[in-house]
Amino acid sequence: MGHDHGHAEKRHGPGRNGMEYMFDVNHFTDSLRMSCPDLLLIRHMEQTDSSRRRGLLPEHLFTNIPTSGLEHPEEWPIRLEAWIEEYMPSYPEKEPIIIDLEQSFLHYPTHSDGHKFAHTFGNILKFRPDVRRLATTTLNKLSEWYDIPLNVSEPIMKPSFMGAHLQTDNPFLEERHNSGVAYAHFPSQTAAYIEQAISTKIPLIYVASGNLPEIHKLGLQATASKIAITHKEDLLKDKDMDALERLRWDQRALVDYLVLLKAQDFAGVGHSSFSWQVVMTRHEGGDKAKGVLESDVWSDGLSTLYGVRSSYVESSECMWS
Numbered sequence: 001m002g003h004d005h006g007h008a009e010k011r012h013g014p015g016r017n018g019m020e021y022m023f024d025v026n027h028f029t030d031s032l033r034m035s036c037p038d039l040l041l042i043r044h045m046e047q048t049d050s051s052r053r054r055g056l057l058p059e060h061l062f063t064n065i066p067t068s069g070l071e072h073p074e075e076w077p078i079r080l081e082a083w084i085e086e087y088m089p090s091y092p093e094k095e096p097i098i099i100d101l102e103q104s105f106l107h108y109p110t111h112s113d114g115h116k117f118a119h120t121f122g123n124i125l126k127f128r129p130d131v132r133r134l135a136t137t138t139l140n141k142l143s144e145w146y147d148i149p150l151n152v153s154e155p156i157m158k159p160s161f162m163g164a165h166l167q168t169d170n171p172f173l174e175e176r177h178n179s180g181v182a183y184a185h186f187p188s189q190t191a192a193y194i195e196q197a198i199s200t201k202i203p204l205i206y207v208a209s210g211n212l213p214e215i216h217k218l219g220l221q222a223t224a225s226k227i228a229i230t231h232k233e234d235l236l237k238d239k240d241m242d243a244l245e246r247l248r249w250d251q252r253a254l255v256d257y258l259v260l261l262k263a264q265d266f267a268g269v270g271h272s273s274f275s276w277q278v279v280m281t282r283h284e285g286g287d288k289a290k291g292v293l294e295s296d297v298w299s300d301g302l303s304t305l306y307g308v309r310s311s312y313v314e315s316s317e318c319m320w321s
Helices: 007-012 025-035 073-087 129-145 171-175 186-200 212-223 238-245 249-261 273-285 310-318
Strands: 053-056 098-101 162-165 204-208 228-230 265-269 292-294 297-299 303-306
Touching (some): 162 186, 162 273, 186 303, 204 212, 212 228, 265 273, 273 303
Parallel strands (some): 053 098, 162 265, 265 303
Antiparallel strands (some): 292 297, 297 303
């Protein structure tokens, strides 16, 4: 999200970090202990060399992976057992078998384990306490500044504001010089977002973006339509702003994510996994109306994504909400 960081870090992250970098570790461990009291949970493990320790990218156990995810995910435990038999030596028996699972992205169809599990399993994770506090403070400041009564405990607050994810510097698109991707650039994105705000009669847009100059540019553009533009850097002051600035770019994006979940309406872009994640989580908090793709615009009545291909919709079936 931050535009002062390299493309490689944006796409792949800053390297391996502990869970506490993004999440509330105590909540995670407490949730596991409550759900699986017999599970042995090791909070820290040294980097040791052992013939019984190997890395594994989960989808490498399959040869064919369509955009909708693994065709037979129920086979994964069987294939894992066969992989262990083939690649893990049986001795020394006193050493534990350790498998370092590498990052897997949009390959496991989450609903294969049932709708209820797909939409509750993610509850074992919560974002860091400081991120949650900053998101709540942002919403409260928005309520005060724009004189909008808000109940932040509601999954989606109505009436409130429109949320928008402005992403015009996507490195994945730039690497391929794919300038023809619909809604990949500032003019098309902002025109769509302003038109959506006008049609829904919402005079305030909260914008999530790491590119502050483009947020300010959007603010000037929206003035002609009598629409106000705001963002977390505009709302947070003093010690709250200091706390935000201590976070890295991807941690700051979590604040935006939590704010966008609460918006009355949301607009994003189809080539962004961040936009999709917001949409999927909002969908579960709303009336769960089925999303419809018309031309290249997807909407479920609560959120709208621009520049969507049918393959993007298929890939969304592999997202946790």
